[in-house]
Amino acid sequence: MRAMQLAILDRDGTLNALGDGVITTPEDWVALPGALEAIARLNQAGWRVAVVTNQPGLGRGLLDAQTLAAIHAKLQRQLAAVGGRIDAFFYCPHADDEACACRMPQPGLMQQIRERYGLEGAQMLVAASAPAPLQAAAGLGAALHMVCSGASAEVDPGAPLPPAWPAGTRAHASLQALVDAVTAP
Structure with a gap:
């Protein structure tokens, strides 16, 4: 039996358009083209998916x-309309200026996810369009992936990554390209 694999996806900029600020209503949340289908493909390939x-x-x-x-x-x-699902949502509810262990780039949320699923870092993939989620996951041994959307829309996936990105981060043109890479036979 294959070990469980978990893809942890940052929400804003990776799954949805950033918009003009904080997403405060369901109407403000707009999926990026292809993002939902990419999650469905991860599910179909046996991956569980969490959003952070x-x-x-x-x-x-x-x-x-x-x-x-x-x-x-x-x-x-x-997501259900395209055959996919999110297994769990993890979020930091604190304002930017509150000192907490769960606001990324602090590792608290990633540690909660690892503990909830009982996984080793090598069983987890973390994808984001901003450095903070990958910085939060870097110490866990997870596979780190940057997608060129949201905050990274202007980044060339073939160029060296800026210094804010943790060492070992792999860049992908989109979430779909990342899913292509991890589900290829």
């Missing part, structure tokens, strides 16, 4: 937990 996200809007009172749940329910509905 900093949500400073909760700490700043711009949205509440019920609204965040509605945003994630919209994502799940749209």
